[in-house]
Amino acid sequence: MFENLYVPDNIKNTLSLSVENNKISHAYLFCGKDEKTVAAAAEEFAKAVLCKNAHKPCNECSSCKKSDFGSNPDIIKIFPQGASISIKQIKQDLIKTIKMLPYESDKKIYIVYNADTMQKPAQNSLLKTLEEANNYAIIILCAASKNSFYPTILSRCQTYDFTEYVQNEKVADIVFKTLECAARDDYEALMEGCHVLSEENFSDVLMQISSALRDIMAYSLSKNKNIIINKAKTDKIIRMSEIYNTDKLKKTVDYIYDIRINASANRKLIIESIFLYLGI
Ligand SMILES: [Zn+2]
Structure with a gap:
Protein backbone atom coordinates (compact mmCIF):
# COMPACT_ATOMS: atom_id res chain seq x y z
CA MET A 1 0.00 0.00 0.00
CA PHE A 2 1.09 3.59 -0.63
CA GLU A 3 3.88 2.42 -2.94
CA ASN A 4 3.71 5.46 -5.19
CA LEU A 5 2.98 7.98 -2.47
CA TYR A 6 5.33 9.98 -0.29
CA VAL A 7 3.91 8.65 2.94
CA PRO A 8 6.08 8.39 6.08
CA ASP A 9 7.21 4.80 6.70
CA ASN A 10 5.69 4.59 10.17
CA ILE A 11 2.25 5.61 8.86
CA LYS A 12 2.62 3.26 5.89
CA ASN A 13 3.45 0.34 8.20
CA THR A 14 0.74 1.04 10.76
CA LEU A 15 -2.04 1.42 8.21
CA SER A 16 -0.89 -1.57 6.15
CA LEU A 17 -0.90 -3.76 9.26
CA SER A 18 -4.35 -2.57 10.29
CA VAL A 19 -5.70 -3.49 6.83
CA GLU A 20 -3.96 -6.88 6.82
CA ASN A 21 -5.30 -7.73 10.28
CA ASN A 22 -8.69 -6.20 9.58
CA LYS A 23 -8.34 -3.90 12.58
CA ILE A 24 -9.94 -0.83 11.11
CA SER A 25 -11.00 2.09 13.25
CA HIS A 26 -14.33 3.91 12.79
CA ALA A 27 -12.77 7.29 12.18
CA TYR A 28 -9.47 8.65 10.91
CA LEU A 29 -7.97 12.07 10.50
CA PHE A 30 -5.28 12.29 7.82
CA CYS A 31 -3.60 15.66 7.96
CA GLY A 32 -0.69 17.32 6.21
CA LYS A 33 0.20 20.37 4.17
CA ASP A 34 0.57 18.36 0.99
CA GLU A 35 -3.15 18.19 0.24
CA LYS A 36 -2.79 15.90 -2.78
CA THR A 37 -0.76 13.31 -0.90
CA VAL A 38 -3.19 13.32 2.02
CA ALA A 39 -6.18 12.88 -0.31
CA ALA A 40 -4.43 10.18 -2.35
CA ALA A 41 -3.49 8.33 0.86
CA ALA A 42 -7.12 8.41 2.04
CA GLU A 43 -8.30 7.03 -1.31
CA GLU A 44 -5.67 4.30 -1.38
CA PHE A 45 -6.48 3.30 2.20
CA ALA A 46 -10.20 3.14 1.35
CA LYS A 47 -9.43 1.02 -1.70
CA ALA A 48 -7.31 -1.36 0.40
CA VAL A 49 -10.00 -1.72 3.08
CA LEU A 50 -12.60 -2.70 0.46
CA CYS A 51 -10.30 -4.92 -1.63
CA LYS A 52 -11.52 -8.51 -1.97
CA ASN A 53 -8.13 -10.21 -2.23
CA ALA A 54 -5.47 -11.06 0.32
CA HIS A 55 -2.81 -8.65 -0.90
CA LYS A 56 -4.57 -5.33 -0.37
CA PRO A 57 -5.03 -3.33 -2.53
CA CYS A 58 -4.66 -5.94 -5.30
CA ASN A 59 -5.58 -3.37 -8.00
CA GLU A 60 -7.29 -6.20 -9.89
CA CYS A 61 -10.51 -7.17 -8.12
CA SER A 62 -13.79 -5.54 -9.13
CA SER A 63 -13.76 -3.41 -5.98
CA CYS A 64 -10.23 -2.06 -6.61
CA LYS A 65 -11.09 -1.31 -10.23
CA LYS A 66 -14.20 0.60 -9.22
CA SER A 67 -12.19 2.49 -6.61
CA ASP A 68 -9.67 3.49 -9.29
CA PHE A 69 -12.46 4.69 -11.57
CA GLY A 70 -14.06 6.63 -8.74
CA SER A 71 -17.19 4.51 -9.10
CA ASN A 72 -17.05 2.34 -5.99
CA PRO A 73 -20.51 2.72 -4.43
CA ASP A 74 -19.06 2.02 -0.98
CA ILE A 75 -16.70 5.00 -1.11
CA ILE A 76 -18.59 8.23 -0.56
CA LYS A 77 -16.60 11.39 -1.24
CA ILE A 78 -17.62 14.69 0.29
CA PHE A 79 -15.98 17.85 -1.06
CA PRO A 80 -16.58 21.41 0.17
CA GLN A 81 -19.40 23.12 -1.68
CA GLY A 82 -18.09 26.66 -1.86
CA ALA A 83 -15.65 27.64 0.84
CA SER A 84 -16.48 24.97 3.40
CA ILE A 85 -18.11 21.66 4.22
CA SER A 86 -21.49 22.79 5.52
CA ILE A 87 -23.73 21.28 8.17
CA LYS A 88 -26.24 20.64 5.38
CA GLN A 89 -23.71 18.46 3.56
CA ILE A 90 -22.84 16.54 6.72
CA LYS A 91 -26.53 15.89 7.33
CA GLN A 92 -27.48 14.99 3.77
CA ASP A 93 -24.41 13.22 2.48
CA LEU A 94 -23.23 11.53 5.65
CA ILE A 95 -25.74 11.25 8.49
CA LYS A 96 -28.67 10.40 6.24
CA THR A 97 -26.86 7.57 4.47
CA ILE A 98 -24.57 6.18 7.15
CA LYS A 99 -27.27 3.91 8.54
CA MET A 100 -27.74 2.21 5.19
CA LEU A 101 -25.75 -0.99 4.76
CA PRO A 102 -22.85 -1.03 2.26
CA TYR A 103 -23.80 -1.95 -1.32
CA GLU A 104 -21.14 -4.47 -2.25
CA SER A 105 -18.63 -4.76 0.56
CA ASP A 106 -18.94 -5.32 4.28
CA LYS A 107 -17.68 -1.77 4.87
CA LYS A 108 -18.46 1.66 3.50
CA ILE A 109 -16.08 4.57 3.64
CA TYR A 110 -16.73 8.29 3.77
CA ILE A 111 -13.87 10.54 2.71
CA VAL A 112 -14.39 14.14 3.78
CA TYR A 113 -11.97 16.39 1.87
CA ASN A 114 -10.82 19.71 3.36
CA ALA A 115 -12.59 18.68 6.55
CA ASP A 116 -10.83 21.50 8.40
CA THR A 117 -13.19 23.92 6.63
CA MET A 118 -16.09 22.64 8.77
CA GLN A 119 -17.49 25.30 11.06
CA LYS A 120 -18.77 24.60 14.56
CA PRO A 121 -22.31 23.43 13.57
CA ALA A 122 -20.94 20.98 11.00
CA GLN A 123 -18.38 19.65 13.47
CA ASN A 124 -21.03 19.21 16.18
CA SER A 125 -23.24 17.37 13.78
CA LEU A 126 -20.36 15.11 12.73
CA LEU A 127 -19.44 14.50 16.36
CA LYS A 128 -22.82 12.92 17.09
CA THR A 129 -22.24 10.49 14.24
CA LEU A 130 -18.76 9.66 15.48
CA GLU A 131 -20.22 8.91 18.89
CA GLU A 132 -22.78 6.51 17.47
CA ALA A 133 -20.44 4.46 15.29
CA ASN A 134 -21.79 1.33 13.60
CA ASN A 135 -19.62 -1.60 12.65
CA TYR A 136 -19.45 -1.03 8.90
CA ALA A 137 -18.97 2.71 8.35
CA ILE A 138 -15.54 4.33 8.34
CA ILE A 139 -15.02 8.07 8.16
CA ILE A 140 -11.73 9.54 6.92
CA LEU A 141 -11.29 13.27 7.43
CA CYS A 142 -8.62 14.91 5.25
CA ALA A 143 -7.21 18.22 6.43
CA ALA A 144 -4.18 20.49 6.22
CA SER A 145 -3.78 20.41 9.99
CA LYS A 146 -5.56 19.10 13.05
CA ASN A 147 -5.67 22.54 14.68
CA SER A 148 -9.09 23.44 13.30
CA PHE A 149 -10.88 20.55 14.99
CA TYR A 150 -12.51 20.47 18.38
CA PRO A 151 -10.77 18.16 20.85
CA THR A 152 -13.96 16.11 21.05
CA ILE A 153 -13.63 15.29 17.34
CA LEU A 154 -9.91 14.56 17.66
CA SER A 155 -10.52 12.21 20.56
CA ARG A 156 -12.78 10.10 18.32
CA CYS A 157 -10.34 9.86 15.40
CA GLN A 158 -7.12 7.96 14.84
CA THR A 159 -4.91 10.82 13.69
CA TYR A 160 -2.03 10.52 11.22
CA ASP A 161 0.01 13.64 10.66
CA PHE A 162 1.93 13.48 7.39
CA THR A 163 3.45 16.95 7.65
CA GLU A 164 6.70 16.63 9.48
CA TYR A 165 7.95 13.65 7.55
ZN1 LIG B 1 -8.55 -5.59 -4.83
Whole structure:
Protein backbone atom coordinates (compact mmCIF):
# COMPACT_ATOMS: atom_id res chain seq x y z
CA MET A 1 0.00 0.00 0.00
CA PHE A 2 1.09 3.59 -0.63
CA GLU A 3 3.88 2.42 -2.94
CA ASN A 4 3.71 5.46 -5.19
CA LEU A 5 2.98 7.98 -2.47
CA TYR A 6 5.33 9.98 -0.29
CA VAL A 7 3.91 8.65 2.94
CA PRO A 8 6.08 8.39 6.08
CA ASP A 9 7.21 4.80 6.70
CA ASN A 10 5.69 4.59 10.17
CA ILE A 11 2.25 5.61 8.86
CA LYS A 12 2.62 3.26 5.89
CA ASN A 13 3.45 0.34 8.20
CA THR A 14 0.74 1.04 10.76
CA LEU A 15 -2.04 1.42 8.21
CA SER A 16 -0.89 -1.57 6.15
CA LEU A 17 -0.90 -3.76 9.26
CA SER A 18 -4.35 -2.57 10.29
CA VAL A 19 -5.70 -3.49 6.83
CA GLU A 20 -3.96 -6.88 6.82
CA ASN A 21 -5.30 -7.73 10.28
CA ASN A 22 -8.69 -6.20 9.58
CA LYS A 23 -8.34 -3.90 12.58
CA ILE A 24 -9.94 -0.83 11.11
CA SER A 25 -11.00 2.09 13.25
CA HIS A 26 -14.33 3.91 12.79
CA ALA A 27 -12.77 7.29 12.18
CA TYR A 28 -9.47 8.65 10.91
CA LEU A 29 -7.97 12.07 10.50
CA PHE A 30 -5.28 12.29 7.82
CA CYS A 31 -3.60 15.66 7.96
CA GLY A 32 -0.69 17.32 6.21
CA LYS A 33 0.20 20.37 4.17
CA ASP A 34 0.57 18.36 0.99
CA GLU A 35 -3.15 18.19 0.24
CA LYS A 36 -2.79 15.90 -2.78
CA THR A 37 -0.76 13.31 -0.90
CA VAL A 38 -3.19 13.32 2.02
CA ALA A 39 -6.18 12.88 -0.31
CA ALA A 40 -4.43 10.18 -2.35
CA ALA A 41 -3.49 8.33 0.86
CA ALA A 42 -7.12 8.41 2.04
CA GLU A 43 -8.30 7.03 -1.31
CA GLU A 44 -5.67 4.30 -1.38
CA PHE A 45 -6.48 3.30 2.20
CA ALA A 46 -10.20 3.14 1.35
CA LYS A 47 -9.43 1.02 -1.70
CA ALA A 48 -7.31 -1.36 0.40
CA VAL A 49 -10.00 -1.72 3.08
CA LEU A 50 -12.60 -2.70 0.46
CA CYS A 51 -10.30 -4.92 -1.63
CA LYS A 52 -11.52 -8.51 -1.97
CA ASN A 53 -8.13 -10.21 -2.23
CA ALA A 54 -5.47 -11.06 0.32
CA HIS A 55 -2.81 -8.65 -0.90
CA LYS A 56 -4.57 -5.33 -0.37
CA PRO A 57 -5.03 -3.33 -2.53
CA CYS A 58 -4.66 -5.94 -5.30
CA ASN A 59 -5.58 -3.37 -8.00
CA GLU A 60 -7.29 -6.20 -9.89
CA CYS A 61 -10.51 -7.17 -8.12
CA SER A 62 -13.79 -5.54 -9.13
CA SER A 63 -13.76 -3.41 -5.98
CA CYS A 64 -10.23 -2.06 -6.61
CA LYS A 65 -11.09 -1.31 -10.23
CA LYS A 66 -14.20 0.60 -9.22
CA SER A 67 -12.19 2.49 -6.61
CA ASP A 68 -9.67 3.49 -9.29
CA PHE A 69 -12.46 4.69 -11.57
CA GLY A 70 -14.06 6.63 -8.74
CA SER A 71 -17.19 4.51 -9.10
CA ASN A 72 -17.05 2.34 -5.99
CA PRO A 73 -20.51 2.72 -4.43
CA ASP A 74 -19.06 2.02 -0.98
CA ILE A 75 -16.70 5.00 -1.11
CA ILE A 76 -18.59 8.23 -0.56
CA LYS A 77 -16.60 11.39 -1.24
CA ILE A 78 -17.62 14.69 0.29
CA PHE A 79 -15.98 17.85 -1.06
CA PRO A 80 -16.58 21.41 0.17
CA GLN A 81 -19.40 23.12 -1.68
CA GLY A 82 -18.09 26.66 -1.86
CA ALA A 83 -15.65 27.64 0.84
CA SER A 84 -16.48 24.97 3.40
CA ILE A 85 -18.11 21.66 4.22
CA SER A 86 -21.49 22.79 5.52
CA ILE A 87 -23.73 21.28 8.17
CA LYS A 88 -26.24 20.64 5.38
CA GLN A 89 -23.71 18.46 3.56
CA ILE A 90 -22.84 16.54 6.72
CA LYS A 91 -26.53 15.89 7.33
CA GLN A 92 -27.48 14.99 3.77
CA ASP A 93 -24.41 13.22 2.48
CA LEU A 94 -23.23 11.53 5.65
CA ILE A 95 -25.74 11.25 8.49
CA LYS A 96 -28.67 10.40 6.24
CA THR A 97 -26.86 7.57 4.47
CA ILE A 98 -24.57 6.18 7.15
CA LYS A 99 -27.27 3.91 8.54
CA MET A 100 -27.74 2.21 5.19
CA LEU A 101 -25.75 -0.99 4.76
CA PRO A 102 -22.85 -1.03 2.26
CA TYR A 103 -23.80 -1.95 -1.32
CA GLU A 104 -21.14 -4.47 -2.25
CA SER A 105 -18.63 -4.76 0.56
CA ASP A 106 -18.94 -5.32 4.28
CA LYS A 107 -17.68 -1.77 4.87
CA LYS A 108 -18.46 1.66 3.50
CA ILE A 109 -16.08 4.57 3.64
CA TYR A 110 -16.73 8.29 3.77
CA ILE A 111 -13.87 10.54 2.71
CA VAL A 112 -14.39 14.14 3.78
CA TYR A 113 -11.97 16.39 1.87
CA ASN A 114 -10.82 19.71 3.36
CA ALA A 115 -12.59 18.68 6.55
CA ASP A 116 -10.83 21.50 8.40
CA THR A 117 -13.19 23.92 6.63
CA MET A 118 -16.09 22.64 8.77
CA GLN A 119 -17.49 25.30 11.06
CA LYS A 120 -18.77 24.60 14.56
CA PRO A 121 -22.31 23.43 13.57
CA ALA A 122 -20.94 20.98 11.00
CA GLN A 123 -18.38 19.65 13.47
CA ASN A 124 -21.03 19.21 16.18
CA SER A 125 -23.24 17.37 13.78
CA LEU A 126 -20.36 15.11 12.73
CA LEU A 127 -19.44 14.50 16.36
CA LYS A 128 -22.82 12.92 17.09
CA THR A 129 -22.24 10.49 14.24
CA LEU A 130 -18.76 9.66 15.48
CA GLU A 131 -20.22 8.91 18.89
CA GLU A 132 -22.78 6.51 17.47
CA ALA A 133 -20.44 4.46 15.29
CA ASN A 134 -21.79 1.33 13.60
CA ASN A 135 -19.62 -1.60 12.65
CA TYR A 136 -19.45 -1.03 8.90
CA ALA A 137 -18.97 2.71 8.35
CA ILE A 138 -15.54 4.33 8.34
CA ILE A 139 -15.02 8.07 8.16
CA ILE A 140 -11.73 9.54 6.92
CA LEU A 141 -11.29 13.27 7.43
CA CYS A 142 -8.62 14.91 5.25
CA ALA A 143 -7.21 18.22 6.43
CA ALA A 144 -4.18 20.49 6.22
CA SER A 145 -3.78 20.41 9.99
CA LYS A 146 -5.56 19.10 13.05
CA ASN A 147 -5.67 22.54 14.68
CA SER A 148 -9.09 23.44 13.30
CA PHE A 149 -10.88 20.55 14.99
CA TYR A 150 -12.51 20.47 18.38
CA PRO A 151 -10.77 18.16 20.85
CA THR A 152 -13.96 16.11 21.05
CA ILE A 153 -13.63 15.29 17.34
CA LEU A 154 -9.91 14.56 17.66
CA SER A 155 -10.52 12.21 20.56
CA ARG A 156 -12.78 10.10 18.32
CA CYS A 157 -10.34 9.86 15.40
CA GLN A 158 -7.12 7.96 14.84
CA THR A 159 -4.91 10.82 13.69
CA TYR A 160 -2.03 10.52 11.22
CA ASP A 161 0.01 13.64 10.66
CA PHE A 162 1.93 13.48 7.39
CA THR A 163 3.45 16.95 7.65
CA GLU A 164 6.70 16.63 9.48
CA TYR A 165 7.95 13.65 7.55
CA VAL A 166 6.52 14.05 4.09
CA GLN A 167 8.87 16.76 2.88
CA ASN A 168 12.15 15.12 3.82
CA GLU A 169 11.13 11.62 2.85
CA LYS A 170 9.96 12.93 -0.49
CA VAL A 171 13.33 14.58 -1.11
CA ALA A 172 15.14 11.42 0.05
CA ASP A 173 13.06 9.24 -2.30
CA ILE A 174 13.79 11.44 -5.30
CA VAL A 175 17.50 11.74 -4.46
CA PHE A 176 17.89 7.95 -4.26
CA LYS A 177 15.89 7.40 -7.45
CA THR A 178 18.03 9.97 -9.26
CA LEU A 179 21.24 8.40 -7.96
CA GLU A 180 20.07 5.08 -9.37
CA CYS A 181 19.40 6.77 -12.72
CA ALA A 182 22.91 8.22 -12.68
CA ALA A 183 24.31 4.77 -11.86
CA ARG A 184 22.69 3.21 -14.91
CA ASP A 185 23.34 6.18 -17.22
CA ASP A 186 19.64 6.86 -17.70
CA TYR A 187 20.09 10.56 -18.45
CA GLU A 188 16.50 11.29 -19.33
CA ALA A 189 15.24 10.07 -15.94
CA LEU A 190 18.21 11.75 -14.26
CA MET A 191 17.28 15.15 -15.72
CA GLU A 192 13.66 14.64 -14.70
CA GLY A 193 14.81 13.84 -11.13
CA CYS A 194 16.99 16.98 -11.09
CA HIS A 195 14.06 19.05 -12.29
CA VAL A 196 11.81 17.78 -9.48
CA LEU A 197 14.58 18.34 -6.91
CA SER A 198 15.17 21.90 -8.13
CA GLU A 199 11.65 22.75 -6.94
CA GLU A 200 12.27 21.48 -3.40
CA ASN A 201 14.09 23.30 -0.61
CA PHE A 202 17.64 23.71 -1.93
CA SER A 203 19.54 23.17 1.30
CA ASP A 204 17.42 20.07 2.11
CA VAL A 205 18.27 18.68 -1.32
CA LEU A 206 22.02 19.25 -0.91
CA MET A 207 21.90 17.83 2.60
CA GLN A 208 20.07 14.72 1.39
CA ILE A 209 22.44 14.13 -1.53
CA SER A 210 25.44 14.45 0.83
CA SER A 211 23.87 12.07 3.31
CA ALA A 212 23.10 9.51 0.59
CA LEU A 213 26.63 9.68 -0.82
CA ARG A 214 28.06 9.44 2.68
CA ASP A 215 26.06 6.23 3.28
CA ILE A 216 27.17 4.66 -0.01
CA MET A 217 30.78 5.56 0.72
CA ALA A 218 30.63 4.39 4.35
CA TYR A 219 29.06 1.05 3.41
CA SER A 220 31.44 0.57 0.53
CA LEU A 221 34.43 0.96 2.86
CA SER A 222 33.09 -0.93 5.89
CA LYS A 223 30.49 -3.42 4.53
CA ASN A 224 28.65 -2.75 7.78
CA LYS A 225 24.89 -2.09 7.53
CA ASN A 226 24.73 -0.54 11.01
CA ILE A 227 26.73 2.42 9.79
CA ILE A 228 23.97 3.47 7.36
CA ILE A 229 21.97 6.58 8.32
CA ASN A 230 19.25 6.29 5.64
CA LYS A 231 18.10 2.90 6.99
CA ALA A 232 14.99 2.74 4.80
CA LYS A 233 17.25 2.86 1.74
CA THR A 234 19.68 0.15 2.86
CA ASP A 235 19.09 -2.13 -0.16
CA LYS A 236 19.64 0.70 -2.61
CA ILE A 237 22.76 1.84 -0.76
CA ILE A 238 24.26 -1.64 -0.90
CA ARG A 239 23.49 -1.92 -4.63
CA MET A 240 24.99 1.48 -5.36
CA SER A 241 28.08 0.80 -3.24
CA GLU A 242 28.96 -1.84 -5.83
CA ILE A 243 28.67 0.64 -8.67
CA TYR A 244 30.04 3.95 -7.42
CA ASN A 245 33.73 4.43 -6.88
CA THR A 246 34.60 5.78 -3.40
CA ASP A 247 37.12 8.37 -4.67
CA LYS A 248 34.49 9.80 -6.95
CA LEU A 249 31.95 9.84 -4.10
CA LYS A 250 34.37 11.66 -1.85
CA LYS A 251 35.13 14.25 -4.55
CA THR A 252 31.42 14.78 -5.14
CA VAL A 253 30.80 15.36 -1.43
CA ASP A 254 33.62 17.96 -1.45
CA TYR A 255 32.10 19.51 -4.55
CA ILE A 256 28.73 19.82 -2.78
CA TYR A 257 30.47 21.39 0.20
CA ASP A 258 31.95 24.08 -2.07
CA ILE A 259 28.56 24.72 -3.66
CA ARG A 260 26.93 25.21 -0.29
CA ILE A 261 29.35 27.97 0.53
CA ASN A 262 28.83 29.59 -2.81
CA ALA A 263 25.26 28.95 -3.93
CA SER A 264 24.08 31.84 -6.00
CA ALA A 265 23.88 30.17 -9.42
CA ASN A 266 20.92 28.42 -11.05
CA ARG A 267 19.82 25.70 -8.65
CA LYS A 268 18.66 23.25 -11.27
CA LEU A 269 22.04 23.49 -13.03
CA ILE A 270 23.84 22.96 -9.74
CA ILE A 271 21.80 19.85 -8.95
CA GLU A 272 22.36 18.50 -12.46
CA SER A 273 26.07 19.18 -12.22
CA ILE A 274 26.29 17.16 -8.99
CA PHE A 275 24.69 14.09 -10.52
CA LEU A 276 26.67 14.45 -13.74
CA TYR A 277 29.89 14.99 -11.78
CA LEU A 278 29.15 11.71 -10.08
CA GLY A 279 28.89 10.02 -13.49
CA ILE A 280 30.93 6.88 -13.74
ZN1 LIG B 1 -8.55 -5.59 -4.83
